[in-house]
Amino acid sequence: MGVSDMIIAAVILAGAAYILYRSIWKKKGHCCGCSGGSCDKK
Amino acid sequence: MSVQASNKRQEEVGESQRGVLRPVEKRTITVAVAGNPNAGKSTLINAIAGTKLHVGNWPGVTVEKKEASFDYGGRRIKLVDLPGTYSLSPYTQEEIIARDYLVHERPDLIINVVDATNLERNLYLTVQLMELGIPVVMALNIYDEAEAKGYRIDVQGIEQMLGITVVPTSATRKSGLDELLQSVLATADDPAGHIPQQLNYGEDIEAAAQFMAESLHKSHPSLVDKYPKRWLLLKLMEGDGNLQKEVNIGQEALLDEALHHLKRAHGEDIEAVMADTRYSLASGLTREVLQKPELRKTELTEKIDRVVLNRFLGIPIFLAAMWITFKLTFDLSKPFSDWIGTMISGPFKRWAEALVGFIHAPDWTASLVTDGIISGVGNVLVFVPVIFAMMFFITFLEGSGYMARAAFVMDRAMHAIGLHGKSFIPMLLGFGCNVPAIYATRTLENQRDKTLTALLIPLMSCGARLPVYVVFIGAFFPSHAGTVLWSLYVMGIALAIMMGFIFKRTLFRGEAPMFIMELPPYRMPTFRSLMIHTWEKGKHFLIKAGTYILAFSVIAWFLLNLPWGVEHKKDSYLGQVGQVVAPALKPLGFGQWEAGSSLIAGLVAKEIVVGTMAEIYVKKDEDKKKEKPTFAEDLKEVGISFAKASKDSLANVVSTAGITSISADESAEKAAERNPLREELKKQYTPLGAYAFIVFVLLYIPCVVAIVAMVQELGSWKWFGVTFVYQMALAWGAAFIVYQGGRLLGLGG
Structure with a gap:
């Protein structure tokens, strides 16, 4: 695995980790459908 | 009045x-x-x-x-x-x-x-x-x-x-x-x-209110500005504890002086006197403005309720309604799920491979896209029709007014666990998604009911668990799909009642309060409203597929391919974790490291169990030398197979033949091509082990989002700790009983 491969892999993993953080932790326990008002907002 | x-x-x-x-x-x-x-x-x-x-x-x-x-x-x-x-x-x-x-x-x-x-x-x-x-x-x-x-x-x-x-x-x-x-x-x-x-509340109350108003103007002028004055006066006189605390004048002589005469005339409970006055007004006004026809015949709602709420028939009817829901869900959605499966493992995979080749991306990224993202996300998307069909029927039951009856008929069972029928409503919402169900516990009157209900909600089988059930049921129990699915939901409810019974005698001692619940009249939901709310309930599965299932599929692919150049997935990081867990799962009939890895990944979201299994089990088909169809041929295949799926779905729902009639004449090779994961699972599990596995998936903790919701709503990690421990123990114990009990009964092994 070359340096360029490692950089690409790191970028992809960082993107995936960010999506996980944003969709699970940052929403503080609200499911994805909440934006449509289908469940309650605090 | x-x-x-x-x-x-x-x-x-x-x-x-x-x-x-x-x-x-x-x-x-x-x-x-x-x-x-x-x-x-x-x-x-x-x-x-x-x-x-x-x-x-x-x-x-x-x-x-x-x-x-x-x-x-x-x-x-x-x-x-x-x-x-x-x-x-x-x-x-x-x-x-x-x-x-x-x-x-x-x-x-x-x-x-x-x-x-x-x-x-x-x-x-x-x-x-x-x-x-x-x-x-x-x-x-x-x-x-x-x-x-x-x-x-x-x-x-x-x-x-x-x-x-x-x-x-x-x-x-x-x-x-x-x-x-x-x-x-x-x-x-x-x-x-x-x-x-x-x-007008009558001379006495109005006089006391007048006295209080004058006193308040002198002693607490800021309160008169802050609150609607008449409301403030009436609430203080009623002895509204919350307001007294808020304005901090609950114990003052002002109140005693104002209420002294009232209490002598009407007794201590001024609130009841005022409530009576309000009821009298509502009642008198209704008499004045409403003319009802004489009841000549029993209304339809009452007629239906005589049967549905019958003390002997109520629960069997509820169970039958659930069974019909699951049967229809399967019959309606299976052809579409199969169609999506065929499209993802065929044309979409080919198009993705072509795209990666076109942009000259490194070789490993082609594997990431096809074996990671398409296998992971694709195998979750396959079950979107099932989820939407289930949400459609649940929405119908909600909109028709039947779900309120379900809560009513469950009232007696709920009392056995120290709750009342109202707690069953958030639990029923949990069939869609546990997260809003946990938030819905805030409608319950006291903290004890709220906490106990929130602890039991994860045992309600949410839509995210459906993909796991469906893939295993499709592989092992295709001719009894509806019944097996129904058994899982009933098991969830039964175990919730059992756990509630245990909690009532340990952590939550006390009796349930009285249950007063309004039963709305039966209504036929409009098609538009059904569609809107089915979409509202189901869409977050799509959003999940595009966000954290996608993200976790990528991470899982890396975890299955690191250390870099690893020969066997068993030796990868995720494989090693699976191997650590596997011995604990062996008595349950699924002691493979693959099952352990998938269940660990499923802690993020239950659909990920299927996605990870697809990444692990589904072999690359690079050695197949079949001629690839052209783009136009692929498009034609997409259209034709969709038309066939629609026809099969309609035939399934209309006929009583059920879903087995659809694929009975399908060759093993074609089935493997259409759903490779299902075929791999057949080689790895026995039917008894497969059922134990889905029981485990039903009962172990639902997902990270539900955990965060629980911590938010109950305001403490303590209850998450309780949930985690009891659910893991319950999942292991139930799967153990299913597998070992089944073996003892000679059901295989």
């Missing part, structure tokens, strides 16, 4: 800083929508503003206040949907949310949504809203049903007696909405001319 014009009240309001009522000119008109549970507030807002608030034909759907803004007649109107309440007393979370908003936020006016078929009960709240000194417009909703029942309501009579504008509406048919909005604008333009009349 006695109503008097409150000119004095208007003067008082005019004097107070917060109570000054000016025409609403340029700024947004804020309108609070308040009413009894199930009066149609959310439906009315949806009909007016085109939003998609969650609507169900049962009380307590709106837990928090929600907003919708729109333009009408050149003005901006913001509707605030308050939770349904029967009064403005501070006893439940809904009441506290509604009254805090009305008292502290002071909207420009209130639309009081009144169920025209239940006038007397709804007017009790109306009387309390009128005490707030905020202009009220009454939407006399469900008016079409009242008319159909032969009710004759004197709308002008209500207007004259209460001093408010009354507009007959039907939110489901969208009738009367223009008139309602015009009344809103007219009231906003002249609020002082639309102050409601006030109920």
Whole structure:
């Protein structure tokens, strides 16, 4: 695995980790459908 | 009954800083929508503003206040949907949310949504809203049903007696909405001319109120500015604990002095006296304005309820309704799931490979896309039709009014675990998604009920677990799909009752409070409303597939391919974790490292169990030398197979033959090509081990989001700890009993 491969892999993993953080932790326990008002907002 | 014009009240309001009522000119008109549970507030807002608030034909759907803004007649109107309440007393979370908003936020006016078929009960709240000194417009909703029942309501009579504008509406048919909005604008333009009349509570109470008003002006002038004065006086006299704490005058001599004479005349319970007066007004007003036809025949709702709520038939009917729901879910959705599976493993995979080759990406990225993302996300997307079909039928049951009956018939079973039937409503919501169900526990009266219900909700099988069930049921029990699925849901409910029973005797001692639940009339939900709410419930599975299932599929691919160049997935990081867990799973009939890795990954979200299994089990087909079809041929195949899926789905639902008739003549090779994961699972598991596996998936903790929701709602990690420990133990124990018990009974191994 070359340096360029490692950089690409790191970028992809960082993107995936960010999506996980944003969709699970940052929403503080609200499911994805909440934006449509289908469940309650605090 | 006695109503008097409150000119004095208007003067008082005019004097107070917060109570000054000016025409609403340029700024947004804020309108609070308040009413009894199930009066149609959310439906009315949806009909007016085109939003998609969650609507169900049962009380307590709106837990928090929600907003919708729109333009009408050149003005901006913001509707605030308050939770349904029967009064403005501070006893439940809904009441506290509604009254805090009305008292502290002071909207420009209130639309009081009144169920025209239940006038007397709804007017009790109306009387309390009128005490707030905020202009009220009454939407006399469900008016079409009242008319159909032969009710004759004197709308002008209500207007004259209460001093408010009354507009007959039907939110489901969208009738009367223009008139309602015009009344809103007219009231906003002249609020002082639309102050409601006030109920006279009788000489004694009014005299005490007058005395208190004068004393308050002298001793606490700031309070008079901060709160609607008449409301403040009445609530203090009622002994409203929350308000007394808030204004900090609960123990003062002022109250004792004002109430001294009252208590001598009426006894200690002034609140009951005032409640009686309000009921008398509501009752008297109803007698004046409502004419009901003589009941010649039992109404349809009552006829159905005689059967559905029968003490012996109630629970069997509930179980039968669930079984039919699951059977129809499978029959309707399976051909579409198969179609998506074929498309993902065929054309979409080929197109993705071609795209990666076209941009000259490194070789490993092709594997990441096909074996990681497409296998992971694709194998979850396969089950989207199942999830939507399930949500459609659950929405139908909600909208028809049957779910409220389900809660009612479960009341006795719930009492056995120290809860009452109202707790079953959040649990039923959990069949869709555990997260909103956990939030819905805030409708329960006390913290004990709320915590206990939230702890039991994860045992309700949410839609995210469906993909796991469906892939295993499709592989091992295709001819009994509906029954096996039904058994899982029933097992979830039965174990929730069992755990509740244990909790009642350990962590949550005490008796359940009385259960009073309104049973709404049966209604046929409109097709549009069914579609909207099915989409609302199901769409977050799509969003999940595009967000954290996608993200975790990528991470899982790396975890299955690191350390870099690893020969076997077993030796990868995820494989090593799976190997650590596997011995603990061996007595359950699925001691493979693959199962361990998938279950660990499933802690993020249950659908990921399937995605990870697909990444692990599905072999690359690079050694197949088959000629690849052209893009045009692929497109043609997509269209033809979709038409066939639609035809099969219709035939499945219409016929009683069930889903086995569809794939009975399918060759093993074709089935493997269409659903490679299912075929791999058949090689790895026995039917008994497979059933134990899905029982484990049913019972172990649902997902990270539900955990965060629980911590948020219960305000402590302690209860998450309790949930984690008991669910893991329960999942292991139940799967053990299923597998080892099955072996002892000679059901395989």
